[in-house]
Amino acid sequence: MFYLTEQFFSIQGEGKYAGVPSYFLRTGGCNLNCPGFGTCYEMNGELRYGCDTYFAVDASFAKIWQKIEQSSELIAKLKDEFQIIGYRPHVVITGGEPLLYYKDKVFYEVIEWLVSQKILVTFETNGTIEIDFKNYPAYKNCVFALSIKLTNSGESREKRINSRALRSIVSYAKESFLKFTIDARLIETTALAEINAIREILPKSDIYCMPVGESRESIVKNDKFVFYFCMAQNFRYSDRLHIRVFDTTQGV
Numbered sequence: 001m002f003y004l005t006e007q008f009f010s011i012q013g014e015g016k017y018a019g020v021p022s023y024f025l026r027t028g029g030c031n032l033n034c035p036g037f038g039t040c041y042e043m044n045g046e047l048r049y050g051c052d053t054y055f056a057v058d059a060s061f062a063k064i065w066q067k068i069e070q071s072s073e074l075i076a077k078l079k080d081e082f083q084i085i086g087y088r089p090h091v092v093i094t095g096g097e098p099l100l101y102y103k104d105k106v107f108y109e110v111i112e113w114l115v116s117q118k119i120l121v122t123f124e125t126n127g128t129i130e131i132d133f134k135n136y137p138a139y140k141n142c143v144f145a146l147s148i149k150l151t152n153s154g155e156s157r158e159k160r161i162n163s164r165a166l167r168s169i170v171s172y173a174k175e176s177f178l179k180f181t182i183d184a185r186l187i188e189t190t191a192l193a194e195i196n197a198i199r200e201i202l203p204k205s206d207i208y209c210m211p212v213g214e215s216r217e218s219i220v221k222n223d224k225f226v227f228y229f230c231m232a233q234n235f236r237y238s239d240r241l242h243i244r245v246f247d248t249t250q251g252v
């Protein structure tokens with residue numbers, strides 16, 4: 001059994017596949033909180049801080065998440081959706097942290113089906129969970145967007161960087177790349193040193209940097225800094241198209 005918080009057809013807004021029509025499956029739950037990203041929300045009368053997908057991270061929202069107990073039901077729904085779309089789009093599995101469920105029987109059956117249909121599957125992951133590729137080989141056929149968290153996430157290094165997990169994903173998966181969410185303050189201080197420390201673990205991975213921001217208003221505070229940082233360091237700039245176009249609307 002695993003939790004889905006939303007599923008929808010849209011366009012991938014970030015990273016290497018930005019601009020590609022994509023079907024999103026967003027799982028519920030995460031092993032990090034990332035309060036440093038500063039999205040403020042209210043829960044049970046208390047103000048809390050998290051990332052832009054706090055509703056898929058904070059277990060207090062679990063009562064509105066959908067329990068997926070049968071892979072056949074989700075697969076049937078996907079078949080219907082793809083029929084309506086008219087083709088089988090790129091599928092993005094995001095969260096929260098979707099790899100929390102990588103061994104889950106129902107979850108793995110869905111991945112096996114997607115891979116068997118030759119559908120391009122990208123996992124958006126924080127890269128902290130080590131996958132057993134030998135016993136779960138379908139993951140070898142997936143793309144991994146490794147959104148490794150830096151100090152601006154507000155999480156400790158021990159929680160946000162797992163060298164073994166990262167090396168394993170990069171060596172076994174058919175494709176992977178690094179994606180960092182950074183802001184003006186981090187660029188002025190430790191962004192380059194932190195990224196270089198991760199490059200020592202993964203020296204060959206392509207690097208994408210995108211601006212922190214859960215809304216249009218907050219993205220414009222950081223985008224130019226990230227843009228010039230990428231030019232200076234020969235990194236790839238990634239925008240957040242869905243936020244530019246839809247602002248804070250969920251499910252797009």
Ligand code: SF4
Pocket residue numbers: 030031032033034050051052053054057095096097126149153
């Ligand atoms: S790892 Fe990603 S989904 Fe989880 S709290 Fe951090 S930014 Fe949000």
